[in-house]
Amino acid sequence: MRKSKGRDGRRRGRKGSKTVVNLVLGIICLLWLIPTLGLFVSSFRPATEILKTGWWTVLPHREYVAKEQLQLSKDTDLRQPIEVNGTTYTDEQLREGVKTEDGTELIWENRRARTIDVRELGWRMSTEFTLDNYAGVLTGKEYDIPKPDGTVSKEKGSNLNQAFLNTLTVAIPSTIIPILIATFAAYAFAWMKFPLRKTLFVIVIMLLVVPLQVALIPILKDYTSLGLNGTFLGVWIAHAGFGLPLATYFMYSYISQLPKDLFESAFMDGASNFTIFTKLILPLAVPSIASISIFQFLWVWNDYLVSLVFIGSQPDVQVLSMRIANLVGSRGNDWHLLTASAFVSMLMPLAVFFGLQRYFVRGLLGGSVKG
Amino acid sequence: MPELKTTANGTKGAAGGARGAVALWSVLIPALNAAGHTGIFLFLRDTELNPVLYAIVAILWGVVGVYALYASLNWVVEQYSETWKRRIQPYLFVGPAFALLTWLLLIPTIRTVIMSLQDATSSKFVGLANYAAVFTNRLLLTALRNNLLWVLFGASACIVLGLLIAVLADRSSFERLAKAIVFMPMAISFVAAGVIWKFIYYYQPGDEQVGLLNAIVVSLGGEPQAWTSMTQPWNNLFLIVILIWMQTGFAMVIFSAALKAVPEDMLEAARVDGAGEIRIFFKIIVPFISATILSVTTTIIVFTLKIFDVVMVMTGGQYDTEVVATQFYRQFFMYRNFGYGSTLAIALLIAVIPVIWFNLRQLRKQGGFA
Numbered sequence: 147m148r149k150s151k152g153r154d155g156r157r158r159g160r161k162g163s164k165t166v167v168n169l170v171l172g173i174i175c176l177l178w179l180i181p182t183l184g185l186f187v188s189s190f191r192p193a194t195e196i197l198k199t200g201w202w203t204v205l206p207h208r209e210y211v212a213k214e215q216l217q218l219s220k221d222t223d224l225r226q227p228i229e230v231n232g233t234t235y236t237d238e239q240l241r242e243g244v245k246t247e248d249g250t251e252l253i254w255e256n257r258r259a260r261t262i263d264v265r266e267l268g269w270r271m272s273t274e275f276t277l278d279n280y281a282g283v284l285t286g287k288e289y290d291i292p293k294p295d296g297t298v299s300k301e302k303g304s305n306l307n308q309a310f311l312n313t314l315t316v317a318i319p320s321t322i323i324p325i326l327i328a329t330f331a332a333y334a335f336a337w338m339k340f341p342l343r344k345t346l347f348v349i350v351i352m353l354l355v356v357p358l359q360v361a362l363i364p365i366l367k368d369y370t371s372l373g374l375n376g377t378f379l380g381v382w383i384a385h386a387g388f389g390l391p392l393a394t395y396f397m398y399s400y401i402s403q404l405p406k407d408l409f410e411s412a413f414m415d416g417a418s419n420f421t422i423f424t425k426l427i428l429p430l431a432v433p434s435i436a437s438i439s440i441f442q443f444l445w446v447w448n449d450y451l452v453s454l455v456f457i458g459s460q461p462d463v464q465v466l467s468m469r470i471a472n473l474v475g476s477r478g479n480d481w482h483l484l485t486a487s488a489f490v491s492m493l494m495p496l497a498v499f500f501g502l503q504r505y506f507v508r509g510l511l512g513g514s515v516k517g
Numbered sequence: 518m519p520e521l522k523t524t525a526n527g528t529k530g531a532a533g534g535a536r537g538a539v540a541l542w543s544v545l546i547p548a549l550n551a552a553g554h555t556g557i558f559l560f561l562r563d564t565e566l567n568p569v570l571y572a573i574v575a576i577l578w579g580v581v582g583v584y585a586l587y588a589s590l591n592w593v594v595e596q597y598s599e600t601w602k603r604r605i606q607p608y609l610f611v612g613p614a615f616a617l618l619t620w621l622l623l624i625p626t627i628r629t630v631i632m633s634l635q636d637a638t639s640s641k642f643v644g645l646a647n648y649a650a651v652f653t654n655r656l657l658l659t660a661l662r663n664n665l666l667w668v669l670f671g672a673s674a675c676i677v678l679g680l681l682i683a684v685l686a687d688r689s690s691f692e693r694l695a696k697a698i699v700f701m702p703m704a705i706s707f708v709a710a711g712v713i714w715k716f717i718y719y720y721q722p723g724d725e726q727v728g729l730l731n732a733i734v735v736s737l738g739g740e741p742q743a744w745t746s747m748t749q750p751w752n753n754l755f756l757i758v759i760l761i762w763m764q765t766g767f768a769m770v771i772f773s774a775a776l777k778a779v780p781e782d783m784l785e786a787a788r789v790d791g792a793g794e795i796r797i798f799f800k801i802i803v804p805f806i807s808a809t810i811l812s813v814t815t816t817i818i819v820f821t822l823k824i825f826d827v828v829m830v831m832t833g834g835q836y837d838t839e840v841v842a843t844q845f846y847r848q849f850f851m852y853r854n855f856g857y858g859s860t861l862a863i864a865l866l867i868a869v870i871p872v873i874w875f876n877l878r879q880l881r882k883q884g885g886f887a
Contacts, residue, residue, distance in 0.1 A: 163794070164688065164689070164690070167685050167688045167689050168689050168690055168691070170685060171682070171685040171686060171689045171691075171695050174678075174682060174685070174695075174699070175694075175695050175698045175699065178698050178699050178701075178702070178762065179698050179701075180729070181702075181713045181714065181716070181717055181762065182701060182702065182705070182713065184713065184716045184717065184729060185709070185712065185713045185716065188716065196727075197727060198727070199727065200726060200727050200728070200729065200732050201716065202729070202732070311569065311572055312572075314572060314576075315571070315572040315575050315576060318576050318579070318580070319575065319576055319579025319580060322579070322580045322583075323579055323580070323583050326580075326583055326584065326587075327583065327613050327614045327617065328614060330587060330610045330611075330613070330614065331610060331611045331613075331614035331615070333610060334607045334610035334611045335611070338606070338607040338610065339607075340604075340607035340608065340611075343607075344877075346611060346615060348873065348877065349618075349623065350614075350618065351815075351873050351876060352866060352869070352873060353618055353622045353623065353626065354815075354816075354819045354869070355819050355822055355823065355865050355866055355868075355869040356622050356625075356626050356862070356865075356866070357823050357825065357841075357842045357845060357862055357865065359825075359842065359845060359846055359849070359862075360622075360625050360626060360629050360845075360859075360862050361621055361622055361625040361626075364624065364625045364628060365620075365621060365625070368620070373562070377558075377561070377562055378561070378575050379558055379561070379562075379579075382579055383617070383621070384621065386617060387617045387618060387620070387621030387622060388621065388622070390614055390617055390618055391618065391622070392816065392819075394614060395812070395815070395816070396812065396816070399808060399809070399811075399812040403808060418595060419606055419610070420587075420588075420591045420595070420606075423610075433774055434774075437770060437771060437774060440770070441703075441767065444703055444704055447706075448704075448705070448706035448707065450706070450707075450708065467706050467708065470706070470708055470709070481712065484708075484709070484712050485712065487709075488705065488706070488708075488709030488712060488713075491706060491709065492701075492704050492705055492709070495703075495704035496697075496701065496704050499697070499700060499704065500697065
C-alpha cells in the first residue's frame, strides 16, 4: 500500500519493529484462522472420517499403525498374565495398548480370537478427501422414499439456487432501506434543530438494546391483519426496524463529526437541506455507509429467526440459513453437509466485504474538506 | 417519479406559488405515494412472476421506492414558506425512521414494561414483585450474572483486540490479508460457528480426540475435559471466546477506518519530536479516535447484552450458561411466564442506562446537543 513507503524510509530502526509487528499479527491471524481452517478441511473429508479422527490428521503426524499380527494359542487364559514374545502382560494392559522395549505397541486386534496387533510409530497423513459433501449441498440432499410396492426410490431435495436468490431478495433491500432511512434521521439529529430532538435520540439509543424477541409476537399479529405475513415486504420492514437503531446511531456518530464550516458554506450558497444531504453528506459518508452496510448485510444474510417467523419455511421463499438448518436434519448428524453448506453460505458475505474494502482508505474525508 | 415533478414545476410557474396549489400538492403527493406503494405491494403479493424477475422488481422497488418517497415528500415541503419549511423538514427526515421504530420496537417495548409489572399470565398488576424475583430466583440471577461475565470479558476483549489488530495491521506488510482473516468469522452464521467450535470443544473419553482443544490437552498428558459443561461458571468463558472470535472483526474494521483518518502530518510531527510509537498511540491516536472508540464500545456492549444465538447453539442454556436473552426466550415461549420474561428484558434496558448516559455526555462535550 502506498502509505508505508515514505514513512518507513525516513525513520531508521523501524525495519526491526516491523518484523515484530508482522510476527505478532501473523500469530494472531493464525489463531483466528485455525477454527475456520478446521471447518474448511472437514468439509472435504468423508462423512465417516469427520467424527472418527481430528481434521488435523490430514497434516503429516506420527501415529501407531499395525505392522504385523501375532496369534496366541486359542486356549490362553485371559485372567492369567499373558506371555507375548517372552514378556508377560495383563489383559488390562493389552486392551489399552502397551509399549514394548523396541518401541512398538501391542494391542488386542481380536480378543476372542486371541490375535494381537504389533503397531509401530510412523509418519502418517490422512488423505481421504471427497467433494461429495459439496455435491450433496449444491444439488440437494438425497431422500430415500419407500414406494408402496416395497422398493425404495432416491429423490433429490431442491438445490440451493432458489434459496440463494431468496436470500438476495431479502438481504439487499433489507440492507439499503434501513441505512437510507437511518442516514436521513442521523443527518437531522446531527445538524437540524427541532423540538424533542434530544428525547427522540435517547429513545433511539435505548431501543438499541431491546432484544428483538420482545417484538416478534406483536409484529406477527399486526402482519397477519395487514396481510404481510409470508411476503418479502414484511421481512424487509422487520429487518429495517431491527437494524435501524444501530444504523442511526452509527451514522450519527459519523455525520455529527463532519466539520461545521462544510454546512455553513453550503447554506451560504443557498443549498437546501435535501440538496446538502444528497449531494454532500451521502458522498462524504460513503466509507461509513460501506461499513454499516457490510454489518447489516451480514446480519440479514445470516439471520434465521426473523425470516423463519415472518416468511416461514416454504421452499419457494426459504432463505439460505433455513436451508442449512434443514440440512443439519432434526437429529443434527449431517455434519459433513453442514460443513460444506457453511462454506457456501460464507461466499457471498466475503465477496461483499472484499468488494467494499477499498472504501476504507485513508484520507477520504480529509481531501474533500480541503477542496 | 420524474414525470410527476415536471408537471408540478409547470403548475408552480402558472399559479405563481398560490397557496391552493401547495395545499393540493401536500395532499396529492402523500396520497399518490400511498396509492403507488400499495399498488406495487398488491401486485407483488398476488402476481406469479419468474423468480429472478420477481427478485429484481422487488429489489428495485425496495430501493428506488424509499428514495422516491423522501424526494417527493421533500419536494412538497420545499414549496412551503421558509418558516414552515424549517419547522417541518426535520420531521420529514426523522419521521420515517421514527415511525418504523415506534411500530416495530417502541410499542412492543412499552408493552413489555407493562407486562413486567403484571403476573405470569398478564392478568393483574403485581407491582415490583417480578423485579424482586429477578434478584432472588436462582435461574434469573444466573442469567444476570452470566450477562455480566459476557460484558466484562467478551466486550472488553473484543475492543482491546480489535484496536490492537487494527493498529498492527496498519503497520504490517500484509494489511488486507490480516484484516480479511480476522473479519472472516463475521461472515459466518451462528449455526455454522456453532459447528466450527464444536470441532474445537468436542469431548469424548479416551485418548483419541476429535476436538482440537482436547487433542492438545491429551498430547500434553492431561485429561480431556467437557469444556462447555465442566467447572461452572468458567464454562461461560469458553462460550465467550466464540463471541470474541466472531465480533473482534467488527471492532477491527471500524477502528481501522478511523485510524486511516488520523492525519499523517500529526504522526510525522510527533515522530520528529522523538516520541515513541507507544506514546504516540496513547497521546495522539487514542484521543483522535476517542469518538469511534466510544461508539464501538457502545455497539459491542449492546450486542453482548443481547447475546442469544451463541448460547442457544452451543449449550442451549444448560450447565448454568443461560443469559438474559435465552432466559427471556425460555420464560416467554416455554414457561409462559410473561412477567418474568418481560422483567428480564427490561433489566437489559436498565443495564444500558450508564452506557447511554456516557454517550450523551460525550455528545454534549462535542457540542452536538448544545
